[in-house]
């Protein structure tokens with residue numbers, strides 16, 4: 001398996017299912033599943049079978065197309081009314097990654113702009129689901145190419161969570177830069193935080209990089225500051241779930257601590273994301289909703305209980321890194337530096 005072959009979510013050619021890689025099974029097994037109902041799509045996104053901001057968007061829009069199949073024979077009015085309900089339900093599953101809302105809104109807009117009854121609008125929704133996936137591949141590629149100018153040779157990058165082929169339809173966001181540098185023949189090695197509590201770094205990033213032949217070393221989240229102090233890391237590369245207009249970044253919990261440590265030790269801190277992750281409606285990080293997840297994720301490691309019964313937990317899935325700690329933001333339109341003017345590009 002190479003990263004080019006990993007498709008975390010994709011509308012099947014017959015339009016009857018969303019074919020996903022069930023990321024919960026990794027690294028033990030590469031399991032593909034077909035989601036055939038709205039409930040299955042909602043559950044897959046909620047339980048992180050499909051996760052990573054752009055991949056969630058691709059999955060959601062394909063899921064909307066699958067869910068609307070049953071209305072192909074309906075009138076235009078009935079179809080569009082049902083579509084709005086389905087779209088609202090999918091969009092609400094995870095609040096922080098704006099790509100989900102962005103991809104679904106894109107499909108809903110196209111549906112409303114399409115003439116005809118249910119059958120015609122369904123065809124447009126399916127085409128949009130394929131287009132979102134296709135565009136995401138191109139965005140990954142562009143991010144990787146733009147990022148090359150920021151990377152040294154050798155590259156010793158520290159990353160967090162999973163931002164690779166499992167998180168997007170293409171090669172990834174932050175990992176797209178790694179893959180681009182590797183493909184360009186640079187000497188690349190990656191440090192991946194394990195990313196508590198759900199271990200996306202250990203389970204997914206380490207697996208993905210190993211498959212691609214990129215050297216990877218995993219460390220506990222709490223070891224990152226000490227690694228940065230050693231002076232061997234050339235840059236920190238992370239993705240984003242939402243970027244506010246001022247450059248504040250929502251990303252996996254622990255990103256903010258990495259940014260603080262990187263600033264203290266003078267290591268450049270780069271955020272890489274498609275432009276669809278930039279939310280012009282969020283003026284700054286305070287406007288970004290942070291998803292709080294279940295106690296269960298901290299109370300167990302796998303299936304093993306690790307917390308005394310009755311002890312409270314605080315489990316935010318994301319944090320906000322202030323723009324002042326970010327060296328540059330790389331999108332598919334190029335390298336952005338403060339003061340940010342994403343709307344101009």
Ligand code: MRU
Pocket residue numbers: 048051052053054097160161162163164167168173174200238239240241251252253317
């Ligand atoms: O909870 P997850 O696994 O969906 O969180 C994913 C991240 O935080 C990624 O870093 C982010 O989506 C940006 S890269 C695709």
